[in-house]
Amino acid sequence: MASMLPVVSTGTTLFGVHITTAEVTSSLNISDEEKRRYLSHLDDTTFRLMIPAVVYLAILMVLGIFGNILVLIVYLKKFKPSPTRVFVVCLSVFDLMTCFISLPGEILDMRYIHTFDYPNVCKMLRFNNSFSVVSSGFTLIAVAIDRYRKICRPLNTQITIKVARIMVGIAVSVSLVVTIPAVIVYGRKTVKTDNEEINGFECSIDDRWRDTLFPLVYIGVLFLIFFGSLGILVFVYAFIGRTVFNHRRFKFRPSRDTEHHTSNYTTETSFEDGTVKNGKKYSGNEKKSDKGKGIRSARQSFCKVSPSTVFGDVSNSNHGFDDSSETSCSDVNDTSAKPKTRSADKCPNRVTSTRKKASKPQSGPRGMKTTFMLFIITAVFIISFLPHLILMITRFVKSDFENSLQGAGIMMYNIFLRSYYINSAVNCIVYSFCNERFRNEAKNLAVSCFR
Known part of the structure; x- marks a missing residue:
């Protein structure tokens, strides 16, 4: 059996750690215990x-x-x-x-x-x-x-x-x-x-x-x-x-822009009572079909008012951060032949409330958050x-x-x-x-x- 001689090994490990330790080596083999001790020493030194x-x-x-x-x-x-x-x-x-x-x-x-x-x-x-x-x-x-x-x-x-x-x-x-x-x-x-x-x-x-x-x-x-x-x-x-x-750029436009759009909308929708449309007076004997067209035109113009109207409606439908309920204004896109008086009556109020909320800088859409x-x-x-x-x-x-x-x-x-x-x-x-x-x-x- 070959003799076992203690040998001092000095060097640098894989991670640049300088070590000097005495280990028992032989010209033929090293026991498992010696390997374990040597590797354990490397672990302790590197872990620092x-x-x-x-x-x-x-x-x-x-x-x-x-x-x-x-x-x-x-x-x-x-x-x-x-x-x-x-x-x-x-x-x-x-x-x-x-x-x-x-x-x-x-x-x-x-x-x-x-x-x-x-x-x-x-x-x-x-x-x-x-x-x-x-x-x-x-x-x-x-x-x-x-x-x-x-x-x-x-x-x-x-x-x-x-x-x-x-x-x-x-x-x-x-x-x-x-x-x-x-x-x-x-x-x-x-x-x-x-x-x-x-x-x-x-x-x-x-x-x-x-x-x-x-x-x-x-x-x-x-x-x-x-x-x-x-x-x-x-x-x-x-x-x-x-x-x-x-x-946001549209949201913070001067107020006269908003007033201009509002006046246009009001002018178009007021003729249903047979009074005024775009500055022209209409009699109460106007044909029903023309009235229907006027209502549809008013509702379509509402949907083309401004991007802030669309965003305002979406922001109001987002309840908090969880987006737990979301709706869309699908009724304003309705282009059916028969005029729906109730829907038309509700739209102006909806536009007014939407514009009021959009005009306040501090009330941004919650969905944005x-x-x-x-x-x-x-x-x-x-x-x-x-x-x-x-x-x-x-x-x-x-x-x-x-x-x-x-x-x-x-x-x-x-x-x-x-x-x-x-x-x-x-x-x-x-x-x-x-x-x-x-x-x-x-x-x-x-x-x-x-x-």
Whole structure:
């Protein structure tokens, strides 16, 4: 049997950690216990540089778990069923999956970065992480489409609760198909150490696929999905922003514009009594058919009065942030041959009340606030991914980028590499700032719990 000699090994690990430790080696083999001790020492030494990233993830995990549970309780118990509630609840479920499974797994991976020899656990963690993120992205696209129809196409058929659930189901199904390869790609990766005879293991792309194109194709598909989703979101919200800008520009026009439109409308509709139309006097013996035409003309002119009339009607039909009930002024588009006196009588009052509300700058459409809240959530989702994507691209272009880091650089690298986890924890904060009703209900719930 070969003699066992203590040898002092000094060097730099994969993460730039300088170590000097005495280990028992032999010219032929090293016992399992010696390997374990050596790798455990590497874990302890490297973990010191991981502590800032671990603290960062621990804060996000606690904030995300309690925040998303609060969102689920408030929206399910206090808000009426609506498409917006469907989207918000689903986003919270995806975020909870990240906070309950992915974040603890990420912390575990950083703590045992050289001894994570659990392939099945690794597959589950990476799949859950990819699935929850992709599902959230597709759900945000559904949210953008819903907002587009409410703001830019208010008189068209709107997305119902059933349609919203179908859209989320499609998002989940597509995400499942896209991310299922993560179960195959990820697993146990062999990590080299300073001792050539000792190798560690980490949760990354499995050794079986290291020299194949499959991991590259899979990551490339995820990149395409992200940038494609980003393009769709930017495009849709650009249309929404343009519509909101045009609406506000019309809303704050001088009052004489409004008076001009009102006088035109009044002049056209007053001839039904046989008095005046556009400055001309009509006798009471006017034919009924002509009266019908006059009424229809008046009602059509009402629908062409101004964009603010349309937006004012939609804003009044949105009850709070949950968009729980939405109606459309379909009766004003009625062009049937028979005049409807009741409907015609109601329209002037409706126009007057609508114009009065639109003339007040402080009474903006409530649906705009919901749109702003959901836009902020989308923006946070996109921005939180930028540091991660930049580091991934840098690491792909410069293969030795990770090995060249030292000290504080390693700390910052591990924090920004996991920047996208912010999205799973801050949504509840966005709801609190943008939704007064959610904020009040959350306060009441907190008070009742403390009592």
